[in-house]
Amino acid sequence: xxxxxxxxxxxxxxxxxxxxxxxxxxxxxxxxxxxxxxxxxxxxxxxxxxxxxxxxxxxxxxxxxxxxxxxxxxxxxxxxxxxxxxxxxxxxxxxxxxxxxxxxxxxxxxxxxxxxxxxxxxxxxxxxxxxxxxxxxxxxxxxxxxxxxxxxxxxxxxxxxxxxxxxxxxxxxxxxxxxxxxxxxxxxxxxxxxxxxxxxxxxxxxxxxxxxxxxxxxxxxxxxxxxxxxxxxxxxxxxxxxxxxxxxxxxxxxxxxxxxxxxxxxxxxxxxxxxxxxxxxxxxxxxxxxxxxxxxxxxxxxxxxxxxxxxxx
Amino acid sequence: xxxxxxxxxxxxxxxxxxxxxxxxxxxxxxxxxxxxxxxxxxxxxxxxxxxxxxxxxxxxxxxxxxxxxxxxxxxxxxxxxxxxxxxxxxxxxxxxxxxxxxxxxxxxxxxxxxxxxxxxxxxxxxxxxxxxxxxxxxxxxxxxxxxxxxx
Ligand SMILES: Nc1ncnc2c1ncn2[C@@H]1O[C@H](COP(=O)(O)OP(=O)(O)OP(=O)(O)O)[C@@H](O)[C@H]1O
Ligand SMILES: [Mg+2]
Ligand SMILES: [Zn+2]
Numbered sequence: 001x002x003x004x005x006x007x008x009x010x011x012x013x014x015x016x017x018x019x020x021x022x023x024x025x026x027x028x029x030x031x032x033x034x035x036x037x038x039x040x041x042x043x044x045x046x047x048x049x050x051x052x053x054x055x056x057x058x059x060x061x062x063x064x065x066x067x068x069x070x071x072x073x074x075x076x077x078x079x080x081x082x083x084x085x086x087x088x089x090x091x092x093x094x095x096x097x098x099x100x101x102x103x104x105x106x107x108x109x110x111x112x113x114x115x116x117x118x119x120x121x122x123x124x125x126x127x128x129x130x131x132x133x134x135x136x137x138x139x140x141x142x143x144x145x146x147x148x149x150x151x152x153x154x155x156x157x158x159x160x161x162x163x164x165x166x167x168x169x170x171x172x173x174x175x176x177x178x179x180x181x182x183x184x185x186x187x188x189x190x191x192x193x194x195x196x197x198x199x200x201x202x203x204x205x206x207x208x209x210x211x212x213x214x215x216x217x218x219x220x221x222x223x224x225x226x227x228x229x230x231x232x233x234x235x236x237x238x239x240x241x242x243x244x245x246x247x248x249x250x251x252x253x254x255x256x257x258x259x260x261x262x263x264x265x266x267x268x269x270x271x272x273x274x275x276x277x278x279x280x281x282x283x284x285x286x287x288x289x290x291x292x293x294x295x296x297x298x299x300x301x302x303x304x305x306x307x308x309x310x311x312x313x
Numbered sequence: 314x315x316x317x318x319x320x321x322x323x324x325x326x327x328x329x330x331x332x333x334x335x336x337x338x339x340x341x342x343x344x345x346x347x348x349x350x351x352x353x354x355x356x357x358x359x360x361x362x363x364x365x366x367x368x369x370x371x372x373x374x375x376x377x378x379x380x381x382x383x384x385x386x387x388x389x390x391x392x393x394x395x396x397x398x399x400x401x402x403x404x405x406x407x408x409x410x411x412x413x414x415x416x417x418x419x420x421x422x423x424x425x426x427x428x429x430x431x432x433x434x435x436x437x438x439x440x441x442x443x444x445x446x447x448x449x450x451x452x453x454x455x456x457x458x459x460x461x462x463x464x
Contacts, residue, residue, distance in 0.1 A: 093426065113429055134424050
């Protein structure tokens with residue numbers, strides 16, 4: 001059974017996984033869909049407990065993990081500690097983790113500081129899944145993004161993926177870009193110069209043999225896009241409001257822009273969106289962001305099942 | 314008779330083949346400050362028999378600990394450490410840059426978990442030795458200006 005290689009593994013960064021391992025997760029995710037919708041019932045994770053440890057508010061990711069664990073037949077315990085409980089009294093993350101691991105079989109961690117999950121994995125004997133560490137990694141988001149592209153287009157290799165919005169600070173886009181490069185996608189980065197992809201990431205991509213196309217104008221690249229991955233541009237990044245409004249307006253996706261696009265274009269967004277995608281787009285065949293959000297469930301079911309050594313029966 | 318540019322030392326350490334311009338950083342690493350009692354001489358920009366130019370630091374009555382040598386290796390990867398006993402070179406070795414740098418510098422990312430009072434030593438993966446690129450094992454960030462943080 002291939003999933004044996006996964007048992008007990010920490011998932012801190014998408015780079016912790018090989019291409020083969022990612023493909024195993026995506027394959028099992030596909031099989032999980034009828035269980036994720038509730039159409040079929042599984043006891044794959046019967047008796048297992050997942051600790052959701054959130055030091056930062058997050059509705060989507062937390063709910064998605066909860067739903068995934070329940071659908072797979074396991075249970076969640078939840079610890080939400082923004083201002084409450086032990087940390088204000090000065091407990092270290094290292095101590096919190098060693099307490100929580102005593103109550104659970106695996107830990108999901110969202111934390112405001114970069115590297116928190118690597119640290120947690122260092123102290124925990126139970127597997128740790130990073131659900132976002134500051135501006136760092138969010139590997140399960142990357143997995144569900146890959147899954148969505150594969151599901152919608154039948155594959156990833158050779159597809160032209162256009163990433164648009166805040167490519168500098170956006171937590172999901174760096175690891176997604178790296179993973180897409182590993183899978184041989186073609187990449188186009190559309191952002192205002194202030195928010196373009198950092199050099200570090202661009203270099204990593206070049207090491208993978210991928211030369212991304214950089215541009216600041218969405219109209220120039222929309223026609224040959226297979227995937228349009230939209231992220232939010234935050235007001236706080238701009239020195240003044242008028243500058244922000246100018247930029248935000250340029251990256252708004254609406255039906256007029258989509259006239260230029262391929263019929264099969266897949267539009268994705270990690271959500272929540274503000275106004276970067278007009279509501280009228282929701283009605284189009286291209287809008288896949290709610291499907292993408294749903295995919296978080298089967299993908300997390302698959303990953304949890306593999307890490308916890310469960311079997312789909 | 315050897316030709317010395319400075320008075321020979323009886324016992325101590327000569328840090329030789331330091332990359333040009335790095336001698337003062339080496340002094341900071343080995344903590345040569347106002348209250349050091351013994352003689353320290355610094356040669357900057359002297360011709361090297363091996364290639365080009367180099368800096369040299371000579372400290373009397375001192376040997377270096379391994380942590381100091383590791384730090385030196387990060388800013389002067391070609392340096393040699395000569396231990397002088399009774400005016401002669403008693404031991405000589407080249408510094409070697411470790412594959413993992415543990416504990417000797419802090420991560421430059423203020424938001425990194427290693428800067429938040431957790432019970433771990435900062436740890437860096439040496440991604441490349443020429444030029445030196447250090448990546449934090451925890452937050453993944455490449456370290457800029459780490460030489461400034463070595464002392
Ligand atoms: N007693 C001493 N006092 C001060 N400096 C000394 C003393 N003995 C040697 N040195 C210095 O220590 C360094 C190493 O000395 P050594 O005699 O091994 O030179 P070398 O053969 O040129 O070595 P290398 O091949 O490492 O350059 C030289 O820079 C030399 O000037
Ligand atoms: Mg010499
Ligand atoms: Zn760090």
